[in-house]
Amino acid sequence: MTNIPDTVVIGPYRYRVVVDQAVVDAASREAEAHLCGSADHIGQTISLSPKLGPDARAEVLLHECIHGIFEQASIERGLKGDVERVVEVLGYGVLDLLRRNPELVAYLTDGQAEWAAECREFGCHDATP
Numbered sequence: 001m002t003n004i005p006d007t008v009v010i011g012p013y014r015y016r017v018v019v020d021q022a023v024v025d026a027a028s029r030e031a032e033a034h035l036c037g038s039a040d041h042i043g044q045t046i047s048l049s050p051k052l053g054p055d056a057r058a059e060v061l062l063h064e065c066i067h068g069i070f071e072q073a074s075i076e077r078g079l080k081g082d083v084e085r086v087v088e089v090l091g092y093g094v095l096d097l098l099r100r101n102p103e104l105v106a107y108l109t110d111g112q113a114e115w116a117a118e119c120r121e122f123g124c125h126d127a128t129p
Contacts (some may be wrong), residue, residue: 063091
């Protein structure tokens with residue numbers, strides 16, 4: 001598995017991605033739930049627990065990105081208590097779909113997956129193809 005990206009772009013916003021248990025613990029206390037990650041939409045930061053294995057880390061990162069998409073579309077407010085379940089289902093389902101179908105990823109990204117691999121190798125994270 002490749003390294004966690006330093007940033008992800010969700011809509012017009014660039015979120016920093018960090019591994020920080022203290023931030024996740026604070027978000028857990030605020031939510032009164034055990035969390036493995038959190039998204040700060042105002043500060044544009046996604047925080048992940050360092051305790052996660054590589055597969056769980058990928059799913060939690062995607063989960064938090066989906067929260068970002070929902071936040072921008074104001075969907076979270078409309079879903080009320082169901083938001084976590086909807087995001088959870090989408091996170092697991094989409095990650096599995098993408099992992100099992102690399103040709104689909106290449107098609108959907110118009111070959112940008114190959115460009116991203118080259119970018120990681122040569123360090124061009126902020127460039128566009």
